[in-house]
Amino acid sequence: NAGVTQTPKFRVLKTGQSMTLLCAQDMNHEYMYWYRQDPGMGLRLIHYSVGEGTTAKGEVPDGYNVSRLKKQNFLLGLESAAPSQTSVYFCASRNKGLSSKNIQYFGAGTRLSVL
Amino acid sequence: GENVEQHPSTLSVQEGDSAVIKCTYSDSASNYFPWYKQELGKGPQLIIDIRSNVGEKKDQRIAVTLNKTAKHFSLHITETQPEDSAVYFCAALGLTGTASKLTFGTGTRLQVTL
Numbered sequence: 659n660a661g662v663t664q665t666p667k668f669r670v671l672k673t674g675q676s677m678t679l680l681c682a683q684d685m686n687h688e689y690m691y692w693y694r695q696d697p698g699m700g701l702r703l704i705h706y707s708v709g710e711g712t713t714a715k716g717e718v719p720d721g722y723n724v725s726r727l728k729k730q731n732f733l734l735g736l737e738s739a740a741p742s743q744t745s746v747y748f749c750a751s752r753n754k755g756l757s758s759k760n761i762q763y764f765g766a767g768t769r770l771s772v773l
Numbered sequence: 774g775e776n777v778e779q780h781p782s783t784l785s786v787q788e789g790d791s792a793v794i795k796c797t798y799s800d801s802a803s804n805y806f807p808w809y810k811q812e813l814g815k816g817p818q819l820i821i822d823i824r825s826n827v828g829e830k831k832d833q834r835i836a837v838t839l840n841k842t843a844k845h846f847s848l849h850i851t852e853t854q855p856e857d858s859a860v861y862f863c864a865a866l867g868l869t870g871t872a873s874k875l876t877f878g879t880g881t882r883l884q885v886t887l
Contacts, residue, residue, distance in 0.1 A: 764816035
């Protein structure tokens with residue numbers, strides 16, 4: 659019963675490097691989300707997806723791209739990393755529908771440092 | 774869009790005392806208010822939630838109250854224990870476009886001292 663799994667757990671990048679963060683969920687959830695967490699700012703939504711093949715921008719999308727080629731996976735890409743993208747990244751997923759419990763389940767996070 | 778404010782940012786209580794964390798929201802259309810607990814090095818986990826058609830909900834030592842008119846909701850933890858020490862986030866769910874999205878408060882770091 660894995661739930662939401664994020665890889666990698668830690669990563670250090672140099673400015674300008676690229677990388678992809680992977681989120682996988684085994685709960686057959688329609689909706690998936692990527693957040694970043696910074697001190698004193700809570701969780702801010704980067705991008706989200708309401709189903710396979712669809713993505714949308716959240717509150718802070720600049721500098722990030724996402725893809726949802728498979729229902730269970732949601733990828734977050736940084737094409738040219740900047741120090742301002744140093745953060746802890748969380749993926750979440752939940753069931754579709756307003757009548758559902760609407761609980762978002764979170765992964766354990768990816769700690770990213772950009773030097 | 775929705776804006777959620779959370780207070781206090783830090784809270785220290787003695788073991789056995791009660792702790793209260795308060796949040797306000799701006800969008801009157803928001804209809805679901807979860808509370809998440811985040812322990813060090815882990816992702817947030819839902820501990821309790823409340824819907825807009827309910828004024829109060831309780832689960833053992835944890836309770837949440839909602840005042841729709843004033844647009845604020847609160848988390849109450851009674852008989853606090855050291856394992857309650859964590860960061861707590863409130864959130865509000867509104868309907869935006871094709872997907873309802875959670876807007877989070879900035880978090881409260883709760884420290885329960887012996």
